[in-house]
Amino acid sequence: MRALIIDDSKSIRTILTEILAGIGFAVEEAANGLEAMALIKKEKVDLALVDWNMPDMNGCEFIQEVRKDNAYKNMRMMMVTTETAINKVAEALEAGADEYIMKPFTREMIIEKLVLMGISISSAPK
Amino acid sequence: MSKADRTTSVSKQTSCQTLTPGKHYDKIMSVSESDFNYIRELVLERSAIVLEDGKQYLVESRIGQVVETEGFDTIGQLVEALRKNSHNGLQSKVIEALTTNETSFFRDIHPFEILKDPVLPEILKSRENTKKLNIWCAASSSGQEPYSIAMLIRDHFPALLGWKTHFIASDISEKMLERCRSGKFSQLEVNRGLPAAFLVKYFEKNGATWSIKNQLREMIHFQQINLSMELPYLPKMDIIFLRNVLIYFDIETKKRILNQLRSILQPDGYLFLGAAESTINLDSSFERMNYKHSGCYRLKR
Numbered sequence: 001m002r003a004l005i006i007d008d009s010k011s012i013r014t015i016l017t018e019i020l021a022g023i024g025f026a027v028e029e030a031a032n033g034l035e036a037m038a039l040i041k042k043e044k045v046d047l048a049l050v051d052w053n054m055p056d057m058n059g060c061e062f063i064q065e066v067r068k069d070n071a072y073k074n075m076r077m078m079m080v081t082t083e084t085a086i087n088k089v090a091e092a093l094e095a096g097a098d099e100y101i102m103k104p105f106t107r108e109m110i111i112e113k114l115v116l117m118g119i120s121i122s123s124a125p126k
Numbered sequence: 127m128s129k130a131d132r133t134t135s136v137s138k139q140t141s142c143q144t145l146t147p148g149k150h151y152d153k154i155m156s157v158s159e160s161d162f163n164y165i166r167e168l169v170l171e172r173s174a175i176v177l178e179d180g181k182q183y184l185v186e187s188r189i190g191q192v193v194e195t196e197g198f199d200t201i202g203q204l205v206e207a208l209r210k211n212s213h214n215g216l217q218s219k220v221i222e223a224l225t226t227n228e229t230s231f232f233r234d235i236h237p238f239e240i241l242k243d244p245v246l247p248e249i250l251k252s253r254e255n256t257k258k259l260n261i262w263c264a265a266s267s268s269g270q271e272p273y274s275i276a277m278l279i280r281d282h283f284p285a286l287l288g289w290k291t292h293f294i295a296s297d298i299s300e301k302m303l304e305r306c307r308s309g310k311f312s313q314l315e316v317n318r319g320l321p322a323a324f325l326v327k328y329f330e331k332n333g334a335t336w337s338i339k340n341q342l343r344e345m346i347h348f349q350q351i352n353l354s355m356e357l358p359y360l361p362k363m364d365i366i367f368l369r370n371v372l373i374y375f376d377i378e379t380k381k382r383i384l385n386q387l388r389s390i391l392q393p394d395g396y397l398f399l400g401a402a403e404s405t406i407n408l409d410s411s412f413e414r415m416n417y418k419h420s421g422c423y424r425l426k427r
Contacts, residue, residue: 086326086329086331089322090326100322102317105317108318109317109318112230115235116232116235116321
């Protein structure tokens with residue numbers, strides 16, 4: 001499966017890439033929503049982990065754009081953000097996010113959420 | 127918010143406590159062999175939980191926290207106080223520190239999927255006339271398991287809300303039961319295994335604390351029960367959750383606990399153990415259901 005990490009922090013992208021690569025994903029990175037849009041037009045992405053606050057196109061706008069296009073209907077998206085207000089969680093779900101994680105996160109939290117999203121990681125290395 | 131202002135971090139450790147603000151322990155704790163033996167005898171006597179050789183690290187990390195909060199400098203000093211019985215309530219704090227287990231909402235997911243289908247639909251059908259349902263979540267720790275079941279019922283089986291339901295959550299630790307009753311969780315805890323849609327629907331946020339809404343808290347009766355002792359009166363149960371608990375007990379205590387569960391489980395009721403736990407060689411009256419990784423058992427007919 002191919003995953004896309006969208007976050008303007010290089011260090012967060014590196015950490016998330018390490019986690020997902022460790023459980024068997026091929027991982028791409030983008031620093032904002034616009035970069036991510038360009039990338040998903042070129043290659044199929046199964047899972048996107050999306051930061052909220054980014055320049056050019058924020059994570060919520062990215063999710064809304066993706067959900068408008070039927071070509072991406074199978075793409076699973078999880079917001080991974082410092083936004084912790086309950087209305088923000090509701091807003092992300094309304095926009096079309098499948099799941100939501102508030103930073104800081106652990107590897108286990110990411111894996112538990114992927115399981116909730118129905119993504120099989122049973123064969124993934126620990 | 128600028129990235130520079132953010133405090134985002136990630137840990138490869140499994141414990142939430144490693145990330146909990148204000149819980150930083152500077153003192154390096156080590157436990158001597160005689161102190162370890164004293165503590166494990168105490169834990170065995172009070173809770174029937176076995177601390178095997180090699181569990182020194184567990185004692186050091188868990189008891190190290192009690193050493194800090196109770197104002198000792200070393201585990202040796204704490205054990206000395208235990209021997210002299212000079213600190214009121216210290217025994218209970220040590221027992222609680224060693225018997226409290228990490229958990230998460232919808233932990234291991236499979237038992238909850240099985241509960242959703244076929245267990246609860248079957249029960250809805252078979253109890254249609256009496257409209258009575260009894261659930262016991264034993265060793266409920268900080269409450270994630272019973273509240274997960276409560277959310278599942280409320281979301282998928284609203285008809286059950288009109289039934290006469292006894293939903294009991296128990297733990298050996300009164301401190302944990304207080305936490306359960308309060309229904310308060312940290313951000314790190316609600317990040318673990320809880321569907322975001324349930325977070326929005328069933329929680330309220332006050333400052334850094336996430337509180338379960340009253341409609342869920344009121345579904346559950348919290349009660350202190352020591353599984354290694356004779357059980358108090360409980361109604362016949364349709365569903366019992368006792369997951370990842372038996373592993374801590376010696377064989378005789380496991381047999382005794384299963385024997386007690388057998389006597390209060392309805393003949394067509396369901397028992398959920400941890401996926402890696404089994405009744406084999408302990409109690410031949412249970413049979414494992416062929417539900418993937420769910421640890422679901424029924425009484426043989």
